[in-house]
Amino acid sequence: MQRALVGGLLTGTLGGLLGSIAVLRQLSFFSDALGHSALLGITLGILIGVNPMLVLIPFAIVFALLINQLVERSSLPTDALLNIVYSSSLAAAILALSRIETYRGGIRQLLFGDILGISQLDLIIVTILLIIATIYLVMSLRAQVLLTLNADLAGAVGVNIKIHRLAFIVLLAVVVAVSIKAVGVLLISAFVVIPACAGRLLCRRFPIYILSSAILGGSCALLGLLASGLTNLPSGPSVVMVQFMGFITALVLSSNRFKRKEDASQELSQTPDVNLNDP
């Protein structure tokens, strides 16, 4: 259980960290598509008789790059393309898994996660990944912000758009792949999206936003796993429900703050010397 808690904490922190950028760059659905498609990677591993988790990371990277190419080259809307890709790969994976006698019982764990299945090696991989992701995001903070705001602006002031886009997508794919065991393919995108959205509601400074997304991700995962252990419920859904409660709390806090701000601006507008119509 101790290893599971550490694994959950690290995975949640990693999801919140990368989610903070993914949400701003409108990649939420991309992470969902990656998560669902990961089942196909696991199936491939089972079919060729290799540890599915070893196949999953290279599969996720290649798959992410292929989706990226498809989105860039196609004239169809991105959400429609991602829907086609993930539903097709999910269907193919479930069909293949239903033919493999030995894995029928394991589908539930793949879909909803099994945090107790986290090994020492998984912990080491997630720790290394968390260090790499933190260093990369800190060093490229300017590039990430400008790229999110306007790619041409970023390129004009010297950001290597192609490299940073690819680096982030690869990092996101690897994080999704290594988190599958704990969270499951159906709920992985919640790990990326919910803490970041809660952070976005609460923060007004960019580094604080990234930090709070990561902290929210880690702490919700920890609380969810504890709840899962106490109630004997599946780990993935338990964590997501705690994340959802965190999001609702952030929503309430932010609307209270917004209301206070509106009241203050109404008071100001009654003061004749203040010009609120500044263009």
Next chain:
Amino acid sequence: MLSPVLMASGLCVERSGRLAVDDVSFALEAESDTALVGPNGAGKSTLVAALLGLLPRKSGNVEILGHCLTADGRLPRSIRAQIAYVPQSLALQGLFPISVKEFVGFGFDPPGPRFPWKGHRKRQQSVEQALQRTDCVDLRSKLLSELSGGQLKRVMLSFCVVRPRKLLVLDEAQAGLDFPSNERFQQLLLDLRRQEGWTVLHVSHDLDMVRRSSDQVLGLNRRLCCSGCPDHTLTPERLQELYGPNMVPYRHHCSG
């Protein structure tokens, strides 16, 4: 005589499989203001993107501050640091958690990876000065997504002026601004250009403003149809050649 800040020769650029910019050559003299005008779909934004190295060129050369832009759009970092760009808009959906002060600070940092806390004090000083010079001090703690169109454009100028630059490129930066905001932005740009010695290239549809403020006009409709000083370029004949026979140009009474 100062050497040109930007030179393009025989520039051809393809976009979506068609030639969007065909054999365009021109030079921007130091500290000059050049307007790029032409109808929608004429290739203005494509040309700007190619000049900045954001789009690959089919053929031709671009030289910025004496350095050739490589085929894959690279320039030495020291040259990139002297270029600023003001786009039409920023992607600010919903609450974008970045304050004006933070955004302008990113304009101060040179290109390349670095720890954000490096040179923090100098950055803060430069940001404060830039905000003062663009009349944005009151906006420093606001989120970018909370700004009006006019405020956002002034903040973009803070981003440009926060470090010394030589070349400023604006792609329809005044689009969507009402008349007072546009006038205020234009005056601020003019003042900063004079103070900083910027060479400015701007895409514009406001021919009256171009006539008043630019030293040189480039009329683009896939090819360079006309170029020269505004009085010689923005003539009814030239404009009809550029925009088509239905173009009926007239001057605002107030602009003389």
